[in-house]
Structure formats: structure tokens, C-alpha cells
Amino acid sequence: MTTKKIMKIPKQAKKVFDGVIFDTYQWEQEMFDGTTETFERIHRAPSVECIAIVDDKIITLEQKQPTREDWYPSLPGGRIDEGEEPVKAVARELLEETGYTAKSFELYREYSGTSKIHFPEYIFIAKNCKKVSEQNIDSGEKINVKLSTFDEFVNMFRNKLCATSIYFKFEIYEALLDEKKKEELKEKLFKK
Amino acid sequence: MTTKKIMKIPKQAKKVFDGVIFDTYQWEQEMFDGTTETFERIHRAPSVECIAIVDDKIITLEQKQPTREDWYPSLPGGRIDEGEEPVKAVARELLEETGYTAKSFELYREYSGTSKIHFPEYIFIAKNCKKVSEQNIDSGEKINVKLSTFDEFVNMFRNKLCATSIYFKFEIYEALLDEKKKEELKEKLFKK
Numbered sequence: 001m002t003t004k005k006i007m008k009i010p011k012q013a014k015k016v017f018d019g020v021i022f023d024t025y026q027w028e029q030e031m032f033d034g035t036t037e038t039f040e041r042i043h044r045a046p047s048v049e050c051i052a053i054v055d056d057k058i059i060t061l062e063q064k065q066p067t068r069e070d071w072y073p074s075l076p077g078g079r080i081d082e083g084e085e086p087v088k089a090v091a092r093e094l095l096e097e098t099g100y101t102a103k104s105f106e107l108y109r110e111y112s113g114t115s116k117i118h119f120p121e122y123i124f125i126a127k128n129c130k131k132v133s134e135q136n137i138d139s140g141e142k143i144n145v146k147l148s149t150f151d152e153f154v155n156m157f158r159n160k161l162c163a164t165s166i167y168f169k170f171e172i173y174e175a176l177l178d179e180k181k182k183e184e185l186k187e188k189l190f191k192k
Numbered sequence: 193m194t195t196k197k198i199m200k201i202p203k204q205a206k207k208v209f210d211g212v213i214f215d216t217y218q219w220e221q222e223m224f225d226g227t228t229e230t231f232e233r234i235h236r237a238p239s240v241e242c243i244a245i246v247d248d249k250i251i252t253l254e255q256k257q258p259t260r261e262d263w264y265p266s267l268p269g270g271r272i273d274e275g276e277e278p279v280k281a282v283a284r285e286l287l288e289e290t291g292y293t294a295k296s297f298e299l300y301r302e303y304s305g306t307s308k309i310h311f312p313e314y315i316f317i318a319k320n321c322k323k324v325s326e327q328n329i330d331s332g333e334k335i336n337v338k339l340s341t342f343d344e345f346v347n348m349f350r351n352k353l354c355a356t357s358i359y360f361k362f363e364i365y366e367a368l369l370d371e372k373k374k375e376e377l378k379e380k381l382f383k384k
Contacts, residue, residue, distance in 0.1 A: 010259075017209035019216050020232040021308065024209055031258055031331035039259065040212040042234065044308075066223055067202075067231065068307055115260055115355070116213065116236075117309070139223035158366070163307070166358050173365040174350070 009041045009118050021045045021079075044113065046120035048090040049077030049164060051108065051189060052100060052129045057147035058189070059098055059129065060156055063163070064142040071144075072161035075123075076100075086122040094126060098145045099133045102126035108188075111167045121165045125189060150186050201233045201310050213237045213271075236305065238312035240282040241269030241356060243300065243381060244292060244321045249339035250381070251290055251321065252348055255355070256334040263336075264353035267315075268292075278314040286318055290337045291325045294318035300380075303359045313357045317381060342378050 009025050017024040022042050029039040052059040052075075062071050076097045080089040087105050094100055105124045113119030137143055148156065156162055157172040175182040205217040214234050221231040244251040244267075254263050268289045272281040279297050286292055297316045305311030329335055340348065348354055349364040367374040 017211070017216055019209070020218065020230055022214070022216060022232060022234050024211050024214060024216065026212065029258055029332075032334065033331040035331050037332065038212055040214060042214050065307075066221055115257075139225040139227050140221075140229065142224065158369075160362070169362070170352070170365075173362075173369075177350075177365075177368055 009043060013041065040116075042117045044117055044119040046080045046086070046122070047077060048080055048086050048093060048122045048124065049075040049168070050090045050094055050102075050105070050124040050126045051153075052076055052094055052098070052102060052126040053189060054100070054129045054147055056190065057149065058153045059094075059100065060146050060148045060153060061097065062144040062146065066140055070161055072163050073156045073159055074163040080122075087124065090122070090124045090126070094129075095133070096136050096138075097141075097143050099131050099135050100126075100129040101132050103128035103130075109165075109168060109171070111165055121167070123165065123168055150189070154182065154185075201235060205233065232308075234309045236309055236311040238272045238278070238314070239269060240272055240278050240285060240314045240316065241267040241360070242282050242286055242294075242297070242316040242318045243345075244268055244286055244290070244294060244318040245381060246292070246321045246339055248382065249341065250345045251286075251292065252338050252340045252345060253289065254336040254338065258332055262353055264355050265348045265351055266355040272314075279316065282314070282316045282318070286321075287325070288328050288330075289333075289335050291323050291327050292318075292321040293324050295320035295322075301357075301360060301363070303357055313359070315357065315360055342381070346374065346377075 010027055013025040013027040015023055016026050022044055025041045025043060027039055028036045030036055059076055061074050061076060063074055064071050076094045078093040080086060090105055104127045107122060108125045109123040111121040154172055154176060157169050175185050201217050202219055205219040207215055208218050209216040214236055217233045218230055220228045222228055251268055253266050253268060255266055256263050268286045270285040272278060282297055296319045299314060300317045301315040303313040346364055346368060349361050367377050
């Protein structure tokens with residue numbers, strides 16, 4: 001992706017604050033005229049999401065969190081634990097949030113955030129999902145699991161409250177503007 | 193906006209790091225089961241953008257910054273200085289980046305960021321703009337000024353590198369999906 005190379009936190013940057021979700025980095029940046037300025041970037045803890053396929057449907061969630069007043073739609077997913085592989089994290093989050101497991105996980109997209117906020121995000125396609133247990137969510141979440149059609153799925157991203165990668169949201173909008181891209185996405189998701 | 197009420201940094205939050213662009217806040221959040229966890233939010237320095245109207249055209253920029261390899265499109269705008277009024281900031285940025293002044297500035301949108309990153313953003317419509325001076329930009333910017341048609345303007349936001357408010361980008365995508373919304377936006381911008 002063109003966007004990746006411009007998003008990195010430079011090697012000479014120093015971590016000036018170590019947070020729960022956000023770490024702050026600063027460095028002295030040489031400007032076009034040879035002067036220097038203190039530049040700052042944030043590293044946000046990486047996250048995963050998945051498009052989980054159950055026959056001809058896709059798993060979508062309605063979530064509520066302690067700090068948000070409204071229920072909001074999302075895909076299954078969450079923060080990656082320290083040192084955890086993205087694919088392990090996505091399988092864990094899918095099982096915890098929905099009780100489903102997948103026959104396979106295919107990495108579909110990998111993003112790295114904006115120019116000022118470095119934020120690794122991974123989107124997987126979870127193929128051939130089956131329900132194997134009950135939901136097992138933590139104290140900070142309330143989650144309803146739904147099985148949506150492809151059209152319900154793409155339209156979910158138009159909801160202002162939808163919590164997902166902004167880059168994936170832009171991809172969905174581009175598919176909504178172009179029937180061919182939309183069909184390609186549908187085929188990709190439901191291909192056996 | 194529905195989104196505003198859920199985005200705030202709570203009163204009991206403490207500033208744990210004071211950065212150049214990003215300040216970090218933390219607080220103990222009561223969860224649904226009565227336990228508590230440390231929650232963290234970022235406050236990002238507020239910014240302004242403007243849709244600057246010159247007869248039947250709109251000012252758009254092609255920018256280059258020291259940390260980004262590619263030229264990228266944007267609207268005129270930038271960071272609001274400490275204690276500066278948003279409308280003063282937008283007039284200042286428009287003049288510095290383009291050499292244009294406006295007869296009037298109308299606040300068009302006000303956003304407050306995501307659930308985890310509090311980020312005030314103001315979008316103004318700058319009516320009846322005239323060129324009064326040369327560009328006067330700082331050491332960290334290279335900027336080409338263009339006069340775009342309305343269609344070039346809306347399509348600029350589909351460019352992956354376009355640097356603008358994500359919320360405004362979503363609004364433009366919604367307008368691209370709905371001819372009526374697109375016409376309303378056009379009318380709003382070019383109304384005398």
C-alpha cells in the first residue's frame with residue numbers, strides 16, 4: 001500500500017510516554033529550510049477485526065461499552081494482547097465475543113494508521129464459521145450477535161456509530177460507489 | 193450530533209502527559225460488573241479547514257511535508273494556535289497557505305473525534321474569496337494552490353492520501369451515494 005511508507009514512526013524517535021493504549025514518540029525533524037522542530041507521533045495498540053462467514057451470512061455485532069451511551073454496530077474483534085500474533089488474537093476475540101470458531105482465517109487487509117497516529121490494524125476473513133460455545137465477554141462489554149446478509153453488512157458501515165477501521169470504511173464506500181468492486185468483495189467473502 | 197456526547201474526556205480524568213499535539217488522559221472507569229479499569233483517552237490539538245469559494249470554483253491544495261514522501265490533496269487549514277478562535281485560525285491559515293481572504297466565514301461542521309481520541313475539528317465555508325497577497329508558508333510545508341470545480345472537489349476526497357477530517361470524508365461519500373445530498377451541498381456552497 002502506498003500509504004504504509006509515510007506512516008512510520010522514525011527510528012530516531014524517542015518514546016516520551018508509555019500509556020495503556022497510546023504511547024507518545026517525539027523527535028527533532030529537519031525542515032525544508034534546514035531548521036528543526038519537535039515532531040510528535042502516537043503509537044496506538046494494534047487491533048484486529050474479522051469478517052466471519054456463516055453459510056451465506058456474515059457475523060455482525062451490536063455493542064455497548066461503559067463509556068458510550070449508544071449501542072453501536074461493529075465486526076468481531078478487539079485489541080491484540082502484548083506479544084500475541086494477530087491471527088491468534090482474531091480467533092480469541094471471535095470465540096469470546098460470539099462463541100464461533102472458523103475453519104480458516106485469511107488476512108484480508110493490513111493498515112498502519114494516519115500520518116500522526118501509527119495504528120496497526122488487521123482485517124481477517126474467517127471462513128466456514130461454526131458456533132461451538134457461549135459468548136464469554138469481559139466486564140466492559142455488552143454484545144449482541146447477529147447474522148447479516150451481504151447487503152446489511154455493507155450498509156452497516158454507513159452508520160455513523162459503526163466502530164471499525166476508517167480505512168476499511170473507505171473501502172466499503174468505494175465498493176458502494178462501484179458495482180464491480182462490490183461484486184468482487186462479495187465473491188471474495190463467499191468463495192468456498 | 194449524536195456522536196458528540198459519547199466522545200468527551202470525563203471530568204475525573206487526569207492529564208498524565210502533555211505533548212506537542214497529543215495530551216494523554218487517564219481515569220478509573222467503573223465497569224458493568226462494578227469492577228474498575230484504567231481507561232485512557234487522547235486529546236489532539238484542534239484544527240480547522242475551509243471550503244473556500246472563488247466564483248464557481250473551490251480552492252484545493254496539493255501539499256508536501258517533510259515527513260511524507262508523497263504530495264497529497266487537502267483543503268486549506270491547519271492547527272489552531274493556543275487560545276485562538278477557530279474563525280481567526282481559519283482566516284489566518286487561508287491567507288498564509290493561499291494568499292486569499294474571504295468576505296465571510298460560516299461554520300459548516302464541528303466534530304469532536306472518536307471514542308478514544310478527542311479531536312475538535314471545525315469546517316468553515318469561506319464565501320466570496322479574493323486573492324490579496326502571495327502565499328506565506330512556514331518551513332515545514334510546500335503547497336500548490338488550485339481552483340477546482342465542484343466535481344473535482346468531491347472526488348478529491350476519494351484519494352487515499354487526501355488529508356481531511358474523516359467525518360467530512362464520510363459526509364462526502366454519503367453525498368456521492370445520493371444525488372439529492374450532493375445537490376444540496378453544491379447549493380449550500382455556491383449560494384450567494
